[in-house]
Structures are given as structure tokens and as C-alpha cells.
Amino acid sequence: MIARLGHSARLKGSSLLYGLGFFYNVLKETGRFFRRSQVGYKVLILQILFTGYEALAINAVMAIAIGAAINVIGQSLLPQFGQSQLMYSILIIVITRELGPLLTAFVITARSGTAIATQLGTMVVNHEIEAYIAVGLNPISYLVVPRFIGVVVSMLVLTVYFNIFGLMGSFIVVQMISPTPIGEYLGTLMSMLTVGDVVSGLTKALVFGVVVSVVATYQGFSVNRSSTEIPVAGIKAVGQSFILIILTDVLVTLVQYA
Amino acid sequence: MPDAEGTGPAIELRGVVASSGGYEILSDASIAFPEGLFSVVMGAAGSGKSTLLKVAGGLVVPDSGSVWFRGADMGRFGRKDETAFRAATGFVFQDSALWADTNILGNVSMPLRVHKPWMGESAIAEAVRVLLQRLGYDEGMAMRPAELSSGEQKLVSIARAVIHDPSIVFMDDPTSNLDEDAAEKVYALLEDLREKRRTVVVVANSSELAYRFADRLGVIKGGTVAAFGPYDETVGRAEAALSGSLARLRARGSRTRAGRGEAGAENSQRGDV
Numbered sequence: 001m002i003a004r005l006g007h008s009a010r011l012k013g014s015s016l017l018y019g020l021g022f023f024y025n026v027l028k029e030t031g032r033f034f035r036r037s038q039v040g041y042k043v044l045i046l047q048i049l050f051t052g053y054e055a056l057a058i059n060a061v062m063a064i065a066i067g068a069a070i071n072v073i074g075q076s077l078l079p080q081f082g083q084s085q086l087m088y089s090i091l092i093i094v095i096t097r098e099l100g101p102l103l104t105a106f107v108i109t110a111r112s113g114t115a116i117a118t119q120l121g122t123m124v125v126n127h128e129i130e131a132y133i134a135v136g137l138n139p140i141s142y143l144v145v146p147r148f149i150g151v152v153v154s155m156l157v158l159t160v161y162f163n164i165f166g167l168m169g170s171f172i173v174v175q176m177i178s179p180t181p182i183g184e185y186l187g188t189l190m191s192m193l194t195v196g197d198v199v200s201g202l203t204k205a206l207v208f209g210v211v212v213s214v215v216a217t218y219q220g221f222s223v224n225r226s227s228t229e230i231p232v233a234g235i236k237a238v239g240q241s242f243i244l245i246i247l248t249d250v251l252v253t254l255v256q257y258a
Numbered sequence: 259m260p261d262a263e264g265t266g267p268a269i270e271l272r273g274v275v276a277s278s279g280g281y282e283i284l285s286d287a288s289i290a291f292p293e294g295l296f297s298v299v300m301g302a303a304g305s306g307k308s309t310l311l312k313v314a315g316g317l318v319v320p321d322s323g324s325v326w327f328r329g330a331d332m333g334r335f336g337r338k339d340e341t342a343f344r345a346a347t348g349f350v351f352q353d354s355a356l357w358a359d360t361n362i363l364g365n366v367s368m369p370l371r372v373h374k375p376w377m378g379e380s381a382i383a384e385a386v387r388v389l390l391q392r393l394g395y396d397e398g399m400a401m402r403p404a405e406l407s408s409g410e411q412k413l414v415s416i417a418r419a420v421i422h423d424p425s426i427v428f429m430d431d432p433t434s435n436l437d438e439d440a441a442e443k444v445y446a447l448l449e450d451l452r453e454k455r456r457t458v459v460v461v462a463n464s465s466e467l468a469y470r471f472a473d474r475l476g477v478i479k480g481g482t483v484a485a486f487g488p489y490d491e492t493v494g495r496a497e498a499a500l501s502g503s504l505a506r507l508r509a510r511g512s513r514t515r516a517g518r519g520e521a522g523a524e525n526s527q528r529g530d531v
Contacts, residue, residue, distance in 0.1 A: 127355035130317045134351075135369045135418070136344030225279065 022218050026148055029141040033149065040146045047150025051112040052157050059107055063095075063162040066103065067169030070094055075177055088192045095166040096193070096201045102249060104158045105208035108151060109241040113216040116147055117237035120220025121230040129221075139221075148213040155209030159201060196256070204252050211244045267326070268293040268426050268457040269314045274323035276309050283309040285481040286323070291474070293328075294455040296448075298468040299486070300503045301478035307461035308352055308430050310478060314459060315349050315428040316340075345373040348419030352430040354411040356403035362414055363399040366390065369422040389417045394443040408435040416444060426457040433464055445470060465506045469513065477504060489513070 033040065074087045120143065123129050129139050167189060174180050219237040223229040267290035276284040283306045291297045291314065301307045312318040313325060316332055325332045327343055335343065348369065356365050366386045370377055377385075386399065393413045403411055412435050419427055432448070433441045448471055451458050460467065461478075468475055468489075475493065476486035485492050493507045 122358075126358065127351050127353060128357050130312070131349075131351060131355040131357065131418075133317055134315065134344070134347075134349035136341055136372045137368070 019218055023214050025140050026144055026214060026217070029138065029145045030148060033141065033145045040142050043142065044146035044150050047147050048154055050115070051108060051151050052154030055107055055111055055154070055158060056161060059104060059158050059162055060165045062103060062107070063100070063165035064169030064172070066099055067091070067095060067166035068173045071170040071173040075173070088188055091167065091170050092189070092193050092197055096163050096197045100162040100166060100201050101159045101204035101208055102245070104155060104162050104205065105212060105245050106242070108155055108158070108209070109212050109238055109245070112151060113212050113237045113241050114234040116213070116216035117219040118230050118234045120217060121223035121233040124221065124223045125225065125227050125230065144217045147217055151213035152206060152209035155205045155212070156202060159205035163201065200252070200256050204249060207248050207252060208245050211248060212241050215241045215244060266293055266329070267291055268328060269459065270326040271310070271314060272324050272326065274313055274320040274325065276313055276318055276320045278309070283481055284313065284320070287478070287481065287483050289476060289483045289486050291457060291459050293457055295473040296452050296458045296471045297460070297474040297476065298472040299459070299461045299476040299478055300463065300465070300468060302502070305478045306481040307478055311428050311430050311459065311461045315347060316343060317349070345422070346424055347426045347428065348422065348424040350416050350419045350427070350429040350432050352434065354403070354408070354415040356411055356414055356418070358403055361400050361402055362390070362397070365403065365414055366417045366421055369418065373422050385421060386417070389421055390414070392443070393417055393447060394440055409437060409440055412436055413440060413444070416447065420447070420451070424456070426459070427451060429458065429460040431462050431464070432460060433462070433467060463503065465503045468503070469507055469510055
């Protein structure tokens with residue numbers, strides 16, 4: 001029993017070390033990516049299109065709905081405590097600092113994290129990765145780095161979009177309950193928005209983007225030989241990403257409020 | 259170390275042990291592929307041929323032992339050495355391993371884009387077109403690999419391995435999945451590589467390929483190199499029963515054209531190439 005536990009701990013430990021080594025290599029190759037012209041730019045553009053552009057609609061719908069929901073709940077609860085003026089602060093904190101980056105990360109994990117893990121896993125099984133090595137392309141620099149940069153950039157942009165659409169959704173509800181000129185609504189909102197709110201949201205977006213892309217590519221490359229490992233890699237990519245997103249969310253929040 | 263004919267090894271494996279999924283595939287495999295010669299390694303399915311080729315081609319890192327490229331230990335390669343090695347080599351995979359999300363032009367042209375970045379788009383497209391035509395591939399260059407038959411995929415994969423004119427070409431069963439006409443086109447390409455004195459390392463089940471081209475013939479059995487040497491010497495060995503393919507080659511008798519590096523007369527012809 002103890003031997004089994006020890007063996008399992010050793011495996012987990014070596015897997016963690018391997019993961020950290022993988023992350024280090026990704027960072028190292030990212031530094032080199034823009035210093036040389038190479039064929040990886042096409043992969044980067046395609047990744048931004050898929051992860052960022054194609055997720056705009058779903059992100060916008062979700063943001064508008066969440067913004068509206070927060071407003072409906074706030075408008076019914078806050079007056080009971082005589083705190084109606086907190087509505088804008090709550091909107092900013094919940095959407096900009098927390099839900100914007102968090103829900104965007106979940107969307108990207110579900111769409112792009114699984115896609116990246118299964119695509120890379122399929123390439124491993126079909127020996128396409130070996131073929132890249134054979135022609136002299138480093139798989140980390142050609143396949144992982146463009147996806148890493150693409151996901152991080154898309155995460156940042158989509159988070160900003162989420163914030164804008166979330167606050168717009170709230171505005172739509174405001175119009176239904178107590179019509180307010182858009183100038184007044186935005187003016188009040190902007191006066192309450194601090195640099196700290198923006199930095200907090202974008203920091204989380206950056207961290208989540210790194211987490212999703214590194215976990216997905218790592219899981220994709222962890223596929224060994226069998227096609228049955230490919231869906232497993234997709235599932236692991238989602239599960240590990242969700243856990244790491246929540247954990248890093250708590251960590252960043254603690255750092256910001258500590 | 260130069261071989262009997264004074265040809266030093268282009269690639270040499272020394273005591274290589276390689277495993278996959280917990281199974282040992284190569285056990286203490288040692289072999290030296292001479293520069294400028296055509297080496298064929300045969301063996302039964304599962305004997306470790308493909309792994310041997312991948313280790314030699316720098317695609318599988320051995321658990322122990324070492325691999326040498328023109329006298330340099332590949333285990334100590336830095337980034338520049340690695341790039342130089344890749345520019346000097348081409349690799350044909352057993353199952354083609356074409357990039358599914360890239361069209362045929364993109365697949366074949368990739369080595370040129372990586373190793374000859376100064377070439378313009380039109381020059382690249384022309385080079386790809388000419389080579390594919392020579393191999394008898396007559397489908398469009400905008401097609402995706404999944405739209406091709408396995409034989410056509412093999413032709414494209416061979417084109418990708420030689421488009422940048424490497425000095426060493428590794429081939430894993432290059433004529434599998436090919437009909438006779440297509441195989442003849444590949445043989446013509448192999449003949450051209452032979453004429454140009456490229457180092458060609460082929461692992462194959464095809465005794466026809468070995469009979470036509472092998473300057474050096476090897477047999478791998480149970481993950482170790484059981485025999486490797488000049489064609490006639492290997493075929494004539496008493497333990498030819500090492501491999502059924504060898505027995506078939508022995509049954510075909512002597513070749514009308516001796517392999518290079520095997521006979522003095524042939525050696526004198528090499529100066530003309």
C-alpha cells in the first residue's frame with residue numbers, strides 16, 4: 001500500500017517536473033518567436049481567428065445575459081438594504097474583476113482547449129509531429145508557441161469584449177426598469193471604474209490564457225500511440241484547466257486584496 | 259571509422275537501446291551506414307526496423323547508446339547542429355505522415371521554406387510541381403492529404419523528403435501501398451539518388467528494392483543487427499535463414515549489376531558519377 005502510494009507520488013512528481021520543463025520551454029521559444037521570420041505566423045493568425053474571433057458571438061451573448069442578470073438581482077435586492085447606489089460598483093467588480101476573465105476562460109477552455117489537445121494528440125498518433133521534427137521545425141516553436149500566443153491574446157481581447165458587452169446587458173435592463181440616458185449611465189460607470197479593476201481583470205485574463213494554452217498543448221503532446229488516448233487528452237485538458245483557473249483566480253485575488 | 263572501401267559512416271549507431279511503451283524495441287543495436295552508399299535493412303514485422311531508422315534519423319532518442327552523424331555525437335547537438343542535420347537529411351515515414359491540415363503544395367514545400375528561405379513562392383511551386391510530376395503524382399497541389407489514396411500520399415511523402423536535395427535520405431518502406439507503375443517511378447528516383455551518391459538508408463520488406471539497389475544489406479532480428487555488410491556477403495552468409503527475405507534474395511542469385519563499393523570494377527565507375 002505504502003509502496004503504491006510512493007510510486008504514485010513519484011509519478012505525479014515527475015509529471016509535474018516534466019510539465020514545468022514544458023512550460024519553461026514554451027516561454028523560452030516564445031521569446032524567440034518574434035525575433036525570426038518563420039512559418040509559424042500562419043498558425044498564430046489561425047489560432048487568433050479560431051479562439052478569439054469565432055468565440056466573439058458566444059462570449060457576447062453570455063456577457064449580455066450575465067450583465068442583465070446581475071442588474072435584475074441587484075435592482076431587486078439592494079433597495080431593500082437602502083444600498084441602490086452600490087449597483088454600479090457591484091457591476092464593475094463582478095463583471096470586470098471576476099466573471100469577465102473567469103467565464104471567458106471557461107469558454108476558451110471548452111472551445112479551444114479541447115480543440116488544441118485533440119488536434120495535437122491526433123498529430124502525435126499520425127506521426128505528424130515527427131514529420132515536423134524531420135523537416136527541421138521545432139514542435140514547441142512551430143506548434144505550441146503560436147497557440148500559446150494566440151490563446152493569450154484572444155483571452156485578453158475577449159475579456160475586454162466581455163466587460164463591454166456585460167455592461168451593455170446591464171444597460172438594457174436599466175432601460176427597462178428606469179430609463180437612463182446612455183451618457184449618464186456610462187459616465188457613472190466610468191467614474192467608479194478604477195485602474196485597479198482593469199488591471200485585475202486583465203491580469204487574470206493573462207494568467208488564465210497561459211494556463212489554458214499550456215495545459216491543452218501539454219495534454220495534446222502527452223498522447224503516445226493510440227487514438228483512444230486523444231479524447232482522454234481533451235477531457236484532461238478541460239478538467240486540469242478548470243481546476244488551475246479556479247486556483248489561480250483565488251491566488252490573484254488574494255494578491256490583489258491582501 | 260572508414261569501412262573496407264574507405265567510406266566513412268554518415269550515420270552510426272553504437273550500442274543503442276530504445277524502448278516504447280515499456281517494451282524494449284532495440285537491444286544493443288550497432289550499425290554504421292557508409293557515406294554515399296545505399297543501405298537496406300530488412301527484417302520481419304516487429305523486429306525493430308522502423309525504430310532503428312527513427313533512431314538513425316534523430317526522431318527517437320535512445321535510452322542508452324549513442325548515434326553519430328559524420329563523426330559528431332548527436333546526443334550533444336546544439337540548435338545549430340540540429341538545423342544542419344535536418345537540412346542534410348530527409349525522412350520518408352512508413353505511413354506517410356503528411357500534415358492533414360496542409361495542402362499538398364504546403365506539405366512538399368515545407369523543407370524548402372525551412373532550409374532555403376530565400377526561394378520565392380513561384381520557384382518553390384515550380385520545384386514542387388516538377389518533382390511531383392516526375393514521381394507520377396497528377397492530382398492537384400491544392401488538395402488535402404485525406405483526399406488522396408494511400409499510394410499517392412506515399413509519393414507526396416517521398417517528394418517532401420527529397421525536395422531540398424538532402425545528402426542523406428531515410429526511407430521506411432518507400433514502395434509500400436504503391437502499384438507497380440508508381441513503384442517504378444520511385445525506383446527511378448532511388449536510382450537517381452544512387453547516381454548522385456546520396457547516402458540512402460532504407461528499411462523495407464521488399465526484396466525487390468534490396469536486390470536492385472542495396473550496396474549494403476542488413477538484417478535486424480529481435481531488436482539487434484544480426485548482419486550488415488556488402489550485399490553479396492550478407493546474402494551469402496550461412497545463416498541466411500535469419501530472414502525469409504534474405505532467403506528469397508539468395509534464391510534470385512547474383513546480381514548482374516554489382517553494388518557500389520563491392521567490386522573493384524564498380525569502384526572505378528564511381529569516379530564517373
